[in-house]
Amino acid sequence: MNIAEYLSSSHPDDLRYRLSIAYAVRSLEQQQNQLLTNVPEGQFSVPWRSDEEFVRRFLMLGNSEGIYFARQNEFTCTLEPGLCRIIQSGKGLMVLQKILEMSITNLATNIEPLLIALALCARYKVHDTQSKKKLPWDTTEEQEKLLPDAICRDIRPVMEKTYQACLQKSALFAVHKVCITPTDLFKFISYCKVVSRESGLKKDSNGWGRALRATVIKWYYNHTPKRLAVIVTKYRHRVSYSHRDLFCLSHIHPKQSLPPEHGYWQYQKEYEDIFRHVTGGYRGGEKEEKERKRRKELSPKRKSKRGRSDPEETERVRQILEELNLKRAEERTASAGVEGTANPVMDATTYIQAFDRLQSLTPENIDDAVMLILQYGKYLFY
Numbered sequence: 001m002n003i004a005e006y007l008s009s010s011h012p013d014d015l016r017y018r019l020s021i022a023y024a025v026r027s028l029e030q031q032q033n034q035l036l037t038n039v040p041e042g043q044f045s046v047p048w049r050s051d052e053e054f055v056r057r058f059l060m061l062g063n064s065e066g067i068y069f070a071r072q073n074e075f076t077c078t079l080e081p082g083l084c085r086i087i088q089s090g091k092g093l094m095v096l097q098k099i100l101e102m103s104i105t106n107l108a109t110n111i112e113p114l115l116i117a118l119a120l121c122a123r124y125k126v127h128d129t130q131s132k133k134k135l136p137w138d139t140t141e142e143q144e145k146l147l148p149d150a151i152c153r154d155i156r157p158v159m160e161k162t163y164q165a166c167l168q169k170s171a172l173f174a175v176h177k178v179c180i181t182p183t184d185l186f187k188f189i190s191y192c193k194v195v196s197r198e199s200g201l202k203k204d205s206n207g208w209g210r211a212l213r214a215t216v217i218k219w220y221y222n223h224t225p226k227r228l229a230v231i232v233t234k235y236r237h238r239v240s241y242s243h244r245d246l247f248c249l250s251h252i253h254p255k256q257s258l259p260p261e262h263g264y265w266q267y268q269k270e271y272e273d274i275f276r277h278v279t280g281g282y283r284g285g286e287k288e289e290k291e292r293k294r295r296k297e298l299s300p301k302r303k304s305k306r307g308r309s310d311p312e313e314t315e316r317v318r319q320i321l322e323e324l325n326l327k328r329a330e331e332r333t334a335s336a337g338v339e340g341t342a343n344p345v346m347d348a349t350t351y352i353q354a355f356d357r358l359q360s361l362t363p364e365n366i367d368d369a370v371m372l373i374l375q376y377g378k379y380l381f382y
Contacts, residue, residue: 010176013261024166028093062113078194092167119191121171125155127201129165172215182235216250225270225348270348
């Protein structure tokens with residue numbers, strides 16, 4: 001598996017990004033067999049014959065014992081000792097390759113082990129590898145130290161700086177391949193936060209740095225406006241995160257350095273409408289919130305489940321749905337002989353406006369709500 005080509009396929013319109021991927025992967029390949037790190041013997045015991053088998057079992061089964069549980073418990077131990085030892089010994093590229101293989105073949109029973117391993121590759125013993133300042137234990141001069149002693153953690157033995165920088169960069173490049181949905185992205189960020197807080201040079205680190213911010217920004221711009229409009233409305237809140245939280249943490253903004261071929265310049269207005277919708281500016285911010293509260297006050301109070309629905313209203317809605325379903329069935333029958341189906345044509349701005357309109361409807365506008373759901377609901381599977 002050519003990791004550089006596979007990761008570069010997510011960024012066909014960004015030459016500088018592809019060159020960075022190729023450089024990072026090539027550096028890891030050169031150092032994988034040359035790097036020697038003094039890891040105390042017996043500090044981490046691995047019962048498997050090889051490190052590759054251990055990594056493969058962990059990614060597939062979700063634990064280091066080699067036992068699969070039908071009802072998998074929550075992953076409380078993010079710093080898996082076996083994976084930490086393998087990364088520390090200079091085999092991070094092998095771990096990253098196994099993660100990508102499992103992601104492609106979909107052999108893992110759960111995606112969380114892949115996200116944990118990817119977070120370890122990206123944030124294990126994280127510190128500023130680009131700074132020319134020294135680590136606190138390498139000098140006695142306060143001006144030369146990377147961070148003051150009071151807020152530093154002893155992360156010795158320290159990985160070689162070039163190896164660690166290339167591994168973290170390659171792992172963040174792989175986010176676009178492993179984190180397909182926003183739920184995966186939110187989980188990955190939460191694991192990065194835990195790994196940084198427990199193993200990073202800075203105590204209580206939140207894991208947010210320039211590289212992670214750039215990765216999140218690139219993840220959003222890597223989607224077309226049509227797809228982005230769907231995912232920001234379908235996956236609004238997951239794992240204690242929302243898209244608005246990530247926008248604030250990553251300081252998302254269009255970069256002037258984006259190449260002319262990038263899709264942003266072609267669909268600039270649609271991207272801006274989507275971002276405005278996520279941040280609340282599309283609907284007027286506080287004004288929209290006041291309007292929503294006013295509609296809530298004017299709407300009838302909730303009744304019990306048994307007395308909530310009106311029989312006549314329910315029957316009318318059922319008839320409307322039957323007529324619409326019959327119409328859609330006739331359309332499918334008419335197009336059954338046509339080979340292949342074209343991608344649905346949808347404008348991202350129109351989709352966002354329809355979603356906002358659906359949210360603003362009251363129980364008195366059931367017909368409009370049904371029409372909007374039937375018209376735009378099919379794009380949730382696009």
